[in-house]
Amino acid sequence: MSSPDAGYRPGPVVITGASSGIGYALACEYADPGRPVLLLGRSEVSLARLAEILRGLGACPEVGIADVRDAEALDSLASSFASRHGPVSVLVASAGISHGTLTGEKEDRSVFADILTTNVLGMQISFSAFLPYMQDGGRVAGIASVAGFRGLPGAAAYSASKAAVICYLESLRLELLPKNIRVTCIAPGYIATPMTAENAYPMPWLMPADRAARRMRRAIDLGHPWLVVPWQMAIAGWILKHLPRRIYDRILTRVGTKARKISAE
Numbered sequence: 001m002s003s004p005d006a007g008y009r010p011g012p013v014v015i016t017g018a019s020s021g022i023g024y025a026l027a028c029e030y031a032d033p034g035r036p037v038l039l040l041g042r043s044e045v046s047l048a049r050l051a052e053i054l055r056g057l058g059a060c061p062e063v064g065i066a067d068v069r070d071a072e073a074l075d076s077l078a079s080s081f082a083s084r085h086g087p088v089s090v091l092v093a094s095a096g097i098s099h100g101t102l103t104g105e106k107e108d109r110s111v112f113a114d115i116l117t118t119n120v121l122g123m124q125i126s127f128s129a130f131l132p133y134m135q136d137g138g139r140v141a142g143i144a145s146v147a148g149f150r151g152l153p154g155a156a157a158y159s160a161s162k163a164a165v166i167c168y169l170e171s172l173r174l175e176l177l178p179k180n181i182r183v184t185c186i187a188p189g190y191i192a193t194p195m196t197a198e199n200a201y202p203m204p205w206l207m208p209a210d211r212a213a214r215r216m217r218r219a220i221d222l223g224h225p226w227l228v229v230p231w232q233m234a235i236a237g238w239i240l241k242h243l244p245r246r247i248y249d250r251i252l253t254r255v256g257t258k259a260r261k262i263s264a265e
């Protein structure tokens with residue numbers, strides 16, 4: 001196995017969506033002794049509990065309460081964190097939401113907006129807040145989804161948001177290459193988290209979040225541009241992506257769909 005390049009020095013870590021699921025598991029994965037880890041999210045209680053766990057592992061966690069749509073709050077957290085701990089070595093955007101949506105249902109308009117704003121703009125806002133403080137050789141990662149490979153029925157907003165994230169991260173990767181910052185786009189299949197716990201349909205190759213986080217950390221540290229977890233989903237996703245529309249339509253109109261969020265927040 002290859003090792004991280006010479007430019008990368010393990011240092012301060014920033015994770016959005018750290019209060020739950022994949023972000024939480026990644027925070028535990030990055031809890032190296034003495035390592036500052038900024039845990040971002042809105043759920044103060046969950047983040048405080050996670051900080052206790054990380055402290056027990058020897059890391060130096062800090063909690064930052066912010067909505068990823070709030071640029072001012074993130075800018076202020078970023079400058080404060082970097083001024084105390086120095087340049088950020090790993091920046092991960094995991095915050096995201098997922099609900100079923102139907103375009104013909106007017107009450108889903110605001111849910112469409114919430115999903116796109118949180119998943120796409122929230123990631124851009126988080127990165128733009130912390131990028132000025134990244135170390136030379138730093139790592140940036142965003143959590144996309146296999147759902148962004150092609151449009152899924154009943155999840156148009158989520159699929160569109162993750163397709164946008166995949167493209168956005170590709171642009172960002174090219175923009176940051178000359179600055180010696182590596183960008184990793186992570187496209188999970190099904191990972192066992194509160195987000196998938198509510199799904200009432202079969203989820204093939206459902207993977208525990210801690211195992212997924214181990215793979216993710218490895219890819220991020222090595223600066224890999226692309227990761228699909230679990231590996232079986234990389235194959236299934238590739239096949240689905242390349243199926244002729246006639247066959248894709250026949251298969252996808254038979255699968256279960258995510259529950260709609262009946263009323264917007």
Ligand SMILES: NC(=O)c1ccc[n+]([C@@H]2O[C@H](COP(=O)([O-])OP(=O)(O)OC[C@H]3O[C@@H](n4cnc5c(N)ncnc54)[C@H](OP(=O)(O)O)[C@@H]3O)[C@@H](O)[C@H]2O)c1
Pocket residue numbers: 016017018019020021022023040041042043044066067068069094095096097098118122143144145146187188189190191192193194195196
């Ligand atoms: N689980 C899967 O199978 C799967 C598959 C593909 C992709 N993903 C993606 O992986 C990421 C993490 O998902 P998960 O499964 O870990 O879900 P989760 O357990 O529901 O966690 C979502 C996290 O996002 C944060 N968040 C949501 N909206 C936010 C906002 N406006 N501002 C700040 N934080 C916000 C939540 O924190 P607070 O509530 O504290 O704000 C929470 O920490 C998401 O981007 C998701 O789309 C997940």
